[in-house]
Amino acid sequence: MRFHPAGKKIIRNTLWVALALNLIGWLFITTSFFSSLLTLGTLVMLVMVLQFFRYPHRPVTTDEKLILSPADGKICVIEECEEKDYLKTRCLKVSIFMSPLNVHINWVPVPGTVTFLKHKEGEFYAAFKDKSAEENERFCTAIRLNDGREIMATQVAGALARRILNYLKPGQAVTQDLEMGFIRFGSRVDLYLPTDTKLNVKLGQKVTGSQTIIGELS
Structure with a gap:
């Protein structure tokens, strides 16, 4: 899947935030349930951002009328x-x-x-x-x-x-x-x-x- 250049910075920042939150969860959250919930939440956030900036290839048939x-x-x-x-x-x-x-x-x-x-x-x-x-x-x-x-x-x-x-x-x-x-x-x-x-x-x-x-x- 291609991603639109308009989302380059947002995708990068979202990825860093997701990694940081999961690192914090791994270091400080001892309950597996809450750790898994945090991982799931950050994954959903990342997937939503990626799908928003998807860049489909569409052949266009031009016609001035x-x-x-x-x-x-x-x-x-x-x-x-x-x-x-x-x-x-x-x-x-x-x-x-x-x-x-x-x-x-x-x-x-x-x-x-x-x-x-x-x-x-x-x-x-x-x-x-x-x-x-x-x-x-x-x-x-x-x-x-x-x-x-x-x-x-x-x-x-x-x-x-x-x-x-x-x-x-x-x-x-x-x-x-x-x-x-x-x-x-x-x-x-x-x-x-x-x-x-x-x-x-x-x-x-x-x-x-x-x-x-x-x-x-x-």
Whole structure:
């Protein structure tokens, strides 16, 4: 199993903590039951961290007419709304909630050119709640398509997510096989699409980043 570079430091620190706790248990805990319980607890902690930063190999089929899912997770919102950070127009919003068990890599949903990047400070409400889209810390990425239209993907922090990584740069040409970023420990990604987008997903559906077709552009 490969592990994502975003987790290199956390994996290393978790391993050291696990070793230290087990050493303390071996030296100072005389009861075998509690010693075994400590070992089991540190093992579970290490396995959870490793699975969180797993790095799957996914061949991506690019198509400029398709919107690919930017993340693994479950569709938690489908609605029309006003996008207020950059597009400032009515959009079709599709939100994907990522639990701590999902792969947390974020992929570029459409090919084009990056026109807007902005990190906004905010709160850390649970990512599945509606107010998280407006009030939580987030990172907005707008991409201009070849036909001039723009879509936006917003990485939203959650109650556990305290670090949003975004790898793109303004003016960068991007394709759907590129990683947009990474969010640590539970979060969501909001897509703001043209209102005439033909959706291929429904509320509650599980999606796979870079693989599931969210919709088709008219």
